[in-house]
Amino acid sequence: MIRLTAFLAAASIALAACDAPTSQTFVQPNPKGATSQTSQINAGFSVAPANAPSGPVIDNFARNFLNTLQVRSIAERREHCGYFFVSSGGSLQASTPRAGTFASCDMPAPLAGQGIIASYHTHGAYGRQFDNEVPSVIDLTSDFDFGIDGYVSTPGGRVWLVDFQTRSTRQLCGLRCVTSDPGFVPQDERSIRQTYTVQTLQRRSSIF
Numbered sequence: 001m002i003r004l005t006a007f008l009a010a011a012s013i014a015l016a017a018c019d020a021p022t023s024q025t026f027v028q029p030n031p032k033g034a035t036s037q038t039s040q041i042n043a044g045f046s047v048a049p050a051n052a053p054s055g056p057v058i059d060n061f062a063r064n065f066l067n068t069l070q071v072r073s074i075a076e077r078r079e080h081c082g083y084f085f086v087s088s089g090g091s092l093q094a095s096t097p098r099a100g101t102f103a104s105c106d107m108p109a110p111l112a113g114q115g116i117i118a119s120y121h122t123h124g125a126y127g128r129q130f131d132n133e134v135p136s137v138i139d140l141t142s143d144f145d146f147g148i149d150g151y152v153s154t155p156g157g158r159v160w161l162v163d164f165q166t167r168s169t170r171q172l173c174g175l176r177c178v179t180s181d182p183g184f185v186p187q188d189e190r191s192i193r194q195t196y197t198v199q200t201l202q203r204r205s206s207i208f
Contacts, residue, residue: 046147047110052117062151063159070179073122081105081121110146118149126155126181135160135169137201155181170195
C-alpha cells in the first residue's frame with residue numbers, strides 16, 4: 001500500500017508535464033450561501049482494469065475499511081482519502097489514507113495500469129454549516145472524470161456509493177451504519193434521498 005502511494009505521487013508529476021489532471025479533489029457540499037461548480041462528465045474512459053470486481057464484495061470491503069477510518073477522521077476533524085485497488089496478486093487493498101482539511105481532501109490522479117477500481121474518502125467530523133451527510137457534486141464528478149466508483153462516509157455514519165456506470169450515488173447503508181461523530185446532530189433527515197445524480201445534488205445545494 002505504501003508503494004502504491006509513492007507510485008501515485010510520482011505519476012502525478014509525470015501527468016503535470018502533459019497538462020493532464022494532477023490530482024483528484026473531494027470537497028464537502030458547500031456551506032450555506034456558496035455556489036456549486038460543475039465539470040464535464042467523462043463519457044466512457046476509465047482507469048479501472050478490465051473486468052474490475054464490483055458489487056457486494058467491494059461494498060463490504062469499503063464499509064469495513066471506512067468504519068475503522070472514521071474513528072481517526074472524526075477525532076482529527078479532517079477528511080481522509082485514498083483508493084481501493086487490486087494488487088498484482090489479485091487481492092483487494094486500500095492505499096494509505098491521505099489527511100486533508102476539515103472540508104476537502106486532495107490526492108494524485110489515478111492512472112490506468114495501477115489496478116485502481118474506486119476512490120474512498122470520509123467527510124470527517126460534524127459541521128453544522130456543511131451539508132455533509134450527502135456527497136458533493138465535486139465528489140461525483142471527480143470519480144466520473146476517471147471512470148471509477150467512489151465510497152464516501154459521513155459524520156452521521158452513512159456510507160454512499162458513487163456509481164460511475166449509472167452516473168449517480170446511492171446510500172449503501174444509512175445513519176450510524178458505520179462509526180459516527182458523537183457530536184453529530186441530525187438536520188432534516190427526511191430530506192435526504194436514497195439516491196442522487198449530479199443534477200439533483202445541484203438542486204439540493206441551491207436550497208441548503
